[in-house]
Amino acid sequence: MSVERRGVIRKVSGPVVVAEGIPDIKLGEVVDVGKERLIGEVVRISEGYFTVQVYESTSGIKPGEPVYATGKLLVAELGPGLMSTIFDGVQRPLEEILKRAGSFIKRGIKVNALPRDKKWYFKPVVSKGKKVEGGDIIGSVKETPLIEHKVMVPPGVRGEVVKIEEGEFTIEEPVAIIKSDSEEIEVKMYHEWPVRVPRPFKKRLPLIVPLITGQRVLDTFFPIAKGGAACIPGGFGTGKTVTLHKVSMYSDADIVVYIGCGERGNEMCELLTEFPRLIDHRTKRPLIEKSIMIANTSNMPVSAREASIYMGVTMAEYYRDQGYDVALIADSTSRWAEALREISGRLGEMPVERGFPAYLPDRIAEFYERAGRVECLGRPKRTGSLTIMGAVSPPGGDFNEPVTIHTLRFVGAMWALSTDLAYRRHFPAVDWLKSFSQYAEIVEEWWSKEVSEDFARYRRRALNLLTVASEIEAIASIVGEGALPDDQRLILLTAEIIKEGFLLQTAMEGVDVRCPPLKQYLLLKMMMDFYDKAYMLIKRRVPIDEIAEMPVVFEMMRVKEDERDLEAVKELYKRVMEALSNIAKKYNIPQEALSRGV
Ligand SMILES: Nc1ncnc2c1ncn2[C@@H]1O[C@H](COP(=O)(O)OP(=O)(O)OP(=O)(O)O)[C@@H](O)[C@H]1O
Ligand SMILES: [Mg+2]
Known part of the structure; x- marks a missing residue:
């Protein structure tokens, strides 16, 4: 047994406590504060005094009460049992605290983050004799129906597996023994990690x-x-x-x-x-x-x-x-x-x-x-x-x-x-x-492969159109929309369709609450292809009202909510194109004029 390292509180100021009397106290060390043993962490050391940030309410704590050093940094317990749990800020499961203390969270309550009595079925994926090191997966447990929890050799441990067993274990029971040059290390399903230190990776x-x-x-x-x-x-x-x-x-x-x-x-x-x-x-x-x-x-x-x-x-x-x-x-x-x-x-x-x-x-x-x-x-x-x-x-x-x-x-x-x-x-x-997003360009390749090659082009043009629309809106607010040329009114109309039909998205249950990438693409393509073709018509003197009054314009703003989902979008796309062709016919505009790129 090591000697108890104990100090005494000199000053209490809200969540901060100043104490003295533990000469070898370390910065970041976790201490138990006061008679109630509240959880705290040393945040400053100077001239024999140390300052502690206390993670629980310090009301009633007085100078003269003891402080106990624990020799540990502020750590998180990592292992099966984290999933589905609600913790407080220092990783105490709220449900456990409530069970023990009633709805009023009692101070100083010590609760393990992970359940100690629960048994998990451990399935090894390596066998005896295997040389392993920190990070290697040695087995797994079904933590929840959704998550297969991989049990890893804790960072820093290295050696040969001399024992590993399939079966039911609590997290305190070793599932494997690893023999290094100097010692045998019991590997359990959990380990601790200091929370202020990033975990290593390759x-x-x-x-x-x-x-x-x-x-x-x-x-x-x-x-x-x-x-x-x-x-x-x-x-x-x-x-x-x-x-x-x-x-x-x-x-x-x-x-x-x-x-x-x-x-x-x-x-x-x-x-x-x-x-x-x-x-x-x-x-x-x-x-x-x-x-x-x-x-x-x-x-x-x-x-x-x-x-x-x-x-x-x-x-x-x-x-x-x-x-x-x-x-x-x-x-x-x-x-x-x-x-x-x-x-x-x-x-x-x-x-x-x-x-x-x-x-x-x-x-x-x-x-x-x-x-x-x-x-x-x-x-x-x-x-x-x-x-x-x-x-x-x-x-x-x-x-x-x-x-x-x-x-x-x-x-x-x-x-x-x-x-x-x-x-x-x-x-x-x-x-x-x-x-803004600096990731937009780097994920373009994913969209191009998984959704469509021309996604990025549509995205950029739509964003551009929205920017131009906001400039036109500023002018329109002075001169009135009626005074704008038709091509600018078409930009405003398309921006309206994009805002209503694309950017607006309900948070309520229903088909539109989540929109998969393909549907996002098809909606945007429909709106931008509409713009391109309508632009050609406008250039050939078709009045904007003729276009704005097409029933499909309104439908473009609503189709995202259609229960038929992708089918509805694809079907509407055809009808939008047809409606524009019909206007072209009416004004004797050759169909090829419509498909020319803008
Ligand atoms: N996507 C959405 N769809 C519909 N309504 C929304 C949506 N987002 C927010 N709201 C409405 O706005 C209200 C406030 O939203 P929320 O609580 O998310 O705001 P907040 O920015 O987190 O506010 P606070 O600053 O108070 O934290 C919600 O109650 C809801 O009525
Ligand atoms: Mg909020």
């Missing part, structure tokens, strides 16, 4: 595959690559949470880690009751079977909120390492930054911009840099990806503030939500003029 791989979200405005115009990072800034009530929910429900990620960070308690409640009812569209099984949730409401301690981001990203990396495509969602990173600010204030650090500490950009960067598509450590050779999407809630919806500005430096895509669009109930309120 190498980073280029991002080439899009994460398909099923949301047209994102996939087609502002895509995110698997392994990429995106932020979704937006003022109060612009639809950040709804959009991120849709992404977690309808994306093609294998696994979703959802961090509810500092949002209002009632909103979190809704999430906690709603989420377990959601169904995964691909498998028709409950979405929670492929999800981990972290719940950290605004009334929970701010320092746990600070930690929750690291807990989440570490668990996400662990499944990435198994070869999965993981999507991590953080709502909202602004609340996380506010936690940093509050703690920094308590530490008496010099604030820089709007009270935020100087290291805010570094912390934001460290978080988003943990996204990536990688060749995983170990054998068999496999790739995994971690895609990070974070909501940003700029006060007053003004993007010119530190969290938004710094976040934009480290993400590859921004889905900018517009207060104006939300006010007009245009949802998702993604502003097509302000948003």
